[in-house]
Amino acid sequence: MGPAQRLLYQKVAVGGDVDVEGTVEHTLLHQPRLRLLVKSVEYCREGRSLLPLGLVTLLCDLPNVGEVSWSSLFDVEPPRLLFAQRGIRLRQISAPSWGAELASLAATYPDAFSSLEHVEVGNIGIDDDFAFPLPAFLPRLRKLGVGMFRSERDFEVLAGHLQHQLVSLSLPLDWELDGISLTGMSELRHLRLTVQADIEREDVGRIVLAVLGVLDSARAVGALTSLSIERGTCLLGLAPSPDIASREPVPSFCSLLFAIPPQIEHLSLDTSCFLASDVAAFLLSPLRPSKLCTLRIGDTVGSGLTEILGDSTGPCGALADTLERAGIEVTTIGW
Known part of the structure; x- marks a missing residue:
């Protein structure tokens, strides 16, 4: 087997028709030796349906898989077949939810989960109305990402017992962060805050206050040097309703910029949650x-900051020179 073939089958997406020639599923089913090359599997068959026998055969014989991801909330049978293989040692999983079924699989196949380094979950037991903890013994776990949860208590149940060993953490930029503290995460180096959906104006104050609490706690984490804020469209330009307009002014996302911990060395703002002029002012x-x-x-x-950097006569015309003198390297993403 040549280098090209090894690379081709190192990471595969399965879940299609195993009877169609030329597909990855058909090739792996009929050439068992190629299954040894597979290191990462993305299962992309939606819904809870009867698995074709050929697909079952394939999922039961991928002995070198270390990374598994799937998106269906309602079907854990395919990943179960992968986890049940003798000698399997997962390094990374990406699942739509950490709920009762996945927690049960982790308890049933503890050896398969014992070497996990990276866990990404879309939510914490929201479909079960109850949070479930990650396995108690995950000595190699360093990276954790969570897309959604109901409260600080859910996050504590999931990973409170492992927080001291986390190096990278991804959390939703949302009001559920209220009460979460990073002070116990002494090894944390990278924090990623991700907007999961558009944000209505009436929610901004609650969200900002919750995130400010997290950023304030991050000041005590000396190892933390990298911060990313990503995604999302904040509906801040809409005219507020009369009842909202009559209230006290709410904190704006701009205040998050000025709360960024002073020890941060690497900052990523791949988002629409801030005005470019506010970023320039910061x-x-x-x-x-x-x-x-x-x-x-x-x-x-x-796009906005790039325009500002190119306008030396504008209100923030000194920005380009300021960043250059400070030795700050600016990189645009997705251009």
Whole structure:
């Protein structure tokens, strides 16, 4: 087997028709020796349906798989077949939810989960109305990503017993962060906050206050040097309803910029949650982290800040020179 063939079958997506010649499924089913090359499997068959015998055969014989991902909330049988293989040692899983079924699989096949380094879950037991913990013994776990949960309590149940060993953490930029503290994550180096959906104006204040609490706790984590804020369209331009307009002003997302921990060296803003002018003002302010050395920008922040950087006569015309003198490398994403 040549290098090209090894690369081709190292990472595969399965779930289609095993009877169609030329598909990955058909090739792996009829050439068993190629199954040894497979290191990563994405299962992409939606819904809870009867698995074809050929697909069952294939999923039961991929002995070198270390990474598994799937998206169906309602079918854990395909990953179960992978986990049940003798000698399997997973390094990474990406699942739509960590709920009762997946927690049960982890308890049934503890050896398969014992070497996990990276776990990504879309939500924490939301479909079960109850949170379930990750296995108690995951000595290699360093990266954790969670897309959605109901409260700080759910996150504590999931990973409170493992937080001291996390190096990278991804959380939703949402009000559920209220009460979450990073102070116990002494090894944490990278924090990623991801907007999961459009944000209505009436929710902004609650979300900002929750995120401010997380960022404030991050100041005590000396190892934390990298912060990313990604995705999302904030509906801040819509006219507020009369009842909202009559209330006290809510905190804006701009305040998150000025709460970025001072030890941050690498900052990524691939989002539309900030006005480019606010980002420019932050970068020109004394609250910009003194050790900041890389800045990645994308989405509307990227396009807007790029325009500002190119306009030396504008209100933020000094920005390009300021960043250059500070030795901050600026990279645009997705251009």
